[in-house]
Amino acid sequence: MPGKRSNRAIARDEGLERTDNNLDLTTWPQVNMINQKNYYTEYLKRDDQYYAYRIQHEEDTNRMVREARDRDRALAHSNLNNGTPAEPGLADEDDIGAVASLQDARDFSKIIVIHPGSQNLRIGFASDALPKTIPMVIARKARENESEEGGGEPKPKRIKLDNKVPAESEKWFGDDWAREYAAMSVELKQTMRNHRIRLMPNSKEMVVHYNKKKVHETITEHNDPHRIEWTELPPDPRRAPDYFIGQEALRIPEKSNPRYKLFWPLRHGWLNEKDYASKNLLLQDFAVILEQAIKQQLGLTRRRDWAQYSCVFVIPDLYDRNYVTSVLEILMRDLGFGRCCFQQESLAATFGAGYSSSCIVDVGAQKTSICCVEEGMCADNSRINLKFGGTDVTETFIKMLLFDHFPYADMNLKRRYDFLLAEELKQKFCTVQEMDITVQLYEFHLRAAGQDTRRYMFKTYDETMLAPMGLFQPTIFDNSEKLAGRRKLFDRSYDIYDGSPNDPRSAAQDAVLQWASGQDPSVSNGTISETPNASLVLSTPSRQQPFQHLNHLAEGEGTPRSSEAGSPGPEDTPQPGRDSPAIGGDERPTISFHDPVVEKIKEAEARDTILPIMPLDNAILTSITQAARGDDRKMREFLGGIMVIGGGSKILGFNNFLEERLRDMTPALSKEIFIGSPPRELDPQVVVWKGASVFGKLSGSGNDSWIGREEWDFFGSRVLMQRCQFLW
Numbered sequence: 249m250p251g252k253r254s255n256r257a258i259a260r261d262e263g264l265e266r267t268d269n270n271l272d273l274t275t276w277p278q279v280n281m282i283n284q285k286n287y288y289t290e291y292l293k294r295d296d297q298y299y300a301y302r303i304q305h306e307e308d309t310n311r312m313v314r315e316a317r318d319r320d321r322a323l324a325h326s327n328l329n330n331g332t333p334a335e336p337g338l339a340d341e342d343d344i345g346a347v348a349s350l351q352d353a354r355d356f357s358k359i360i361v362i363h364p365g366s367q368n369l370r371i372g373f374a375s376d377a378l379p380k381t382i383p384m385v386i387a388r389k390a391r392e393n394e395s396e397e398g399g400g401e402p403k404p405k406r407i408k409l410d411n412k413v414p415a416e417s418e419k420w421f422g423d424d425w426a427r428e429y430a431a432m433s434v435e436l437k438q439t440m441r442n443h444r445i446r447l448m449p450n451s452k453e454m455v456v457h458y459n460k461k462k463v464h465e466t467i468t469e470h471n472d473p474h475r476i477e478w479t480e481l482p483p484d485p486r487r488a489p490d491y492f493i494g495q496e497a498l499r500i501p502e503k504s505n506p507r508y509k510l511f512w513p514l515r516h517g518w519l520n521e522k523d524y525a526s527k528n529l530l531l532q533d534f535a536v537i538l539e540q541a542i543k544q545q546l547g548l549t550r551r552r553d554w555a556q557y558s559c560v561f562v563i564p565d566l567y568d569r570n571y572v573t574s575v576l577e578i579l580m581r582d583l584g585f586g587r588c589c590f591q592q593e594s595l596a597a598t599f600g601a602g603y604s605s606s607c608i609v610d611v612g613a614q615k616t617s618i619c620c621v622e623e624g625m626c627a628d629n630s631r632i633n634l635k636f637g638g639t640d641v642t643e644t645f646i647k648m649l650l651f652d653h654f655p656y657a658d659m660n661l662k663r664r665y666d667f668l669l670a671e672e673l674k675q676k677f678c679t680v681q682e683m684d685i686t687v688q689l690y691e692f693h694l695r696a697a698g699q700d701t702r703r704y705m706f707k708t709y710d711e712t713m714l715a716p717m718g719l720f721q722p723t724i725f726d727n728s729e730k731l732a733g734r735r736k737l738f739d740r741s742y743d744i745y746d747g748s749p750n751d752p753r754s755a756a757q758d759a760v761l762q763w764a765s766g767q768d769p770s771v772s773n774g775t776i777s778e779t780p781n782a783s784l785v786l787s788t789p790s791r792q793q794p795f796q797h798l799n800h801l802a803e804g805e806g807t808p809r810s811s812e813a814g815s816p817g818p819e820d821t822p823q824p825g826r827d828s829p830a831i832g833g834d835e836r837p838t839i840s841f842h843d844p845v846v847e848k849i850k851e852a853e854a855r856d857t858i859l860p861i862m863p864l865d866n867a868i869l870t871s872i873t874q875a876a877r878g879d880d881r882k883m884r885e886f887l888g889g890i891m892v893i894g895g896g897s898k899i900l901g902f903n904n905f906l907e908e909r910l911r912d913m914t915p916a917l918s919k920e921i922f923i924g925s926p927p928r929e930l931d932p933q934v935v936v937w938k939g940a941s942v943f944g945k946l947s948g949s950g951n952d953s954w955i956g957r958e959e960w961d962f963f964g965s966r967v968l969m970q971r972c973q974f975l976w
């Protein structure tokens with residue numbers, strides 16, 4: 249009976265695959281699969297017959313979905329009026345479920361899709377083609393703003409000697425950093441020579457010489473056609489709003505009365521425990537940003553209507569349980585949605601792109617995540633979360649420019665207008681295309697509230713490339729303020745039965761932590777020391793250094809398989825008589841005084857003291873190795889299906905550069921490696937949101953993870969165990 253087999257199998261075995269789009273969709277019960285490269289395959293059942301057909305473009309899908317939905321509604325309506333069953337001919341459970349879901353969940357404009365990030369919040373209705381994007385920030389009244397705090401210490405940090413900043417910019421950032429920067433510059437020159445790119449002698453000197461002149465011209469505010477509209481505050485400071493969110497928050501003048509301070513509730517892909525004094529304040533800000541975004545961006549101003557809405561919420565691949573349960577509470581209790589569901593970022597990305605399996609590399613603002621997805625599931629072992637991203641590139645770019653006598657020497661990324669300017673400079677000028685590395689003359693406008701606009705000219709040389717290359721040599725980033733053990737406000741979550749820590753972990757992330765602790769002797773007590781050890785520069789894998797693990801595989805040696813997430817492979821399995829007490833035989837059992845729960849807690853604490861940082865190319869290969877687990881076919885599949893997303897990857901030439909580096913590291917598999925961008929020219933920053941919206945539109949067995957209000961009222965966050973489609 250056809251219903252017993254999967255739709256996909258039926259379509260394949262019975263040759264029902266059709267490529268025309270002219271089928272009559274009047275009795276379309278269900279859209280089932282959205283899982284192929286470059287096109288969608290959808291299945292439908294009519295008169296006990298299955299049809300599979302392909303749709304090339306998303307617009308077609310949306311149009312058909314809309315038409316089908318309208319027809320379904322009309323049909324259901326007329327059947328209800330006639331008192332007949334809603335959909336004649338649909339007998340089995342799936343079909344009944346499908347009809348029910350058609351009736352109650354086909355209105356995609358009643359589904360709100362939320363993808364929060366460290367820097368940006370993407371929010372929209374599932375029926376929207378693209379989300380609204382706003383900065384994930386809130387400004388609250390405070391005594392001092394963020395640039396005045398701590399005695400006004402600027403960012404990037406300048407070294408002070410006897411309370412005076414040294415006169416020469418070479419000294420600003422310390423000798424170690426300067427040495428690493430110089431070494432990167434030399435290495436780049438060498439690579440360019442190897443690639444037969446002509447280099448101009450004394451390029452750097454020319455740049456420094458030009459920038460030292462520090463010339464700028466002043467343009468009065470009303471003569472500046474691109475002047476910024478700053479957020480207006482009422483003349484009476486007592487009537488000033490308690491907070492602003494998003495773009496409005498970023499545009500509050502620095503010297504406002506009253507002062508406002510910016511808070512970013514998410515940092516490095518996790519709740520910002522560093523800048524908040526209490527868990528409640530942090531979660532409250534998180535909820536306020538979501539609430540205001542729904543009101544301002546989606547126009548849903550009446551709170552009491554929100555119970556009719558559903559919410560799809562995107563969480564990190566390597567999520568923290570406390571984060572998910574806190575968000576669930578915000579969505580159900582504070583915002584009052586009727587139902588909600590969660591989806592992991594990488595899985596959402598594959599939905600957005602229409603791929604069935606892929607290695608997703610998401611370079612965000614403050615974190616970079618990597619995860620292999622296979623047939624609609626994240627490969628748990630392959631999940632990696634690195635604590636760096638586009639923000640580090642911005643900061644390092646500015647540091648390099650300042651080092652080379654950038655004319656605007658007072659640049660301070662803690663100031664709102666400087667941060668916006670720095671982002672603009674990076675997005676306009678950074679590149680990883682070696683051909684672009686020549687002396688370039690650029691200009692920028694400095695616009696600060698209440699001041700005349702200043703127009704600066706400046707020159708750049710290799711800074712534009714070396715800053716993004718930090719993703720492959722993260723010791724050049726300032727990692728000193730990143731929290732490794734982030735347990736100031738949120739405790740880790742514990743198993744309800746044995747009390748051991750149970751936040752998800754992965755074999756790949758463990759490998760990253762091991763690498764970070766082994767390679768980086770400066771890591772201790774939860775932070776990385778402020779100035780990177782000079783020896784690290786040498787220990788960072790050079791691009792020519794092959795990734796041994798994969799090359800062995802390609803030669804057919806096969807990697808020993810290890811067991812499920814994080815558990816040791818056979819070589820680590822305790823051997824009777826060696827590592828573990830022997831049972832039976834002559835040997836007497838030895839009594840172990842190690843309590844496994846205590847051991848697990850100690851291990852979790854130790855892991856929390858290491859900052860997960862590893863060069864991006866190395867991390868990708870680590871993730872793929874873990875996902876493939878010695879299966880050569882899978883390895884090739886993932887290497888040939890890497891998709892790079894996230895705003896941080898929008899640097900000019902990034903994909904080609906990464907592809908080349910991966911090839912250099914795996915010479916034996918270099919022909920297999922292919923890096924793709926999201927299809928249909930989808931913005932890499934919104935692919936995840938797009939995929940989550942597709943997920944929200946699936947009904948029936950496509951998405952079983954909806955948590956309804958009654959369920960939540962009854963079970964609370966325990967309902968996640970039943971409802972999550974990922975391992976909970």
Ligand SMILES: Nc1ncnc2c1ncn2[C@@H]1O[C@H](COP(=O)(O)OP(=O)(O)OP(=O)(O)O)[C@@H](O)[C@H]1O
Pocket residue numbers: 364365366367368369516517611612613614615616637638639642671674675676894895896897898899900933
């Ligand atoms: N055209 C561009 N060129 C280079 N970088 C860009 C470009 N556009 C955006 N970015 C960078 O992308 C980053 C933001 O990316 P994204 O919105 O994916 O991050 P996020 O999801 O908020 O953060 P995270 O993933 O860390 O939680 C910023 O660092 C921004 O500077």
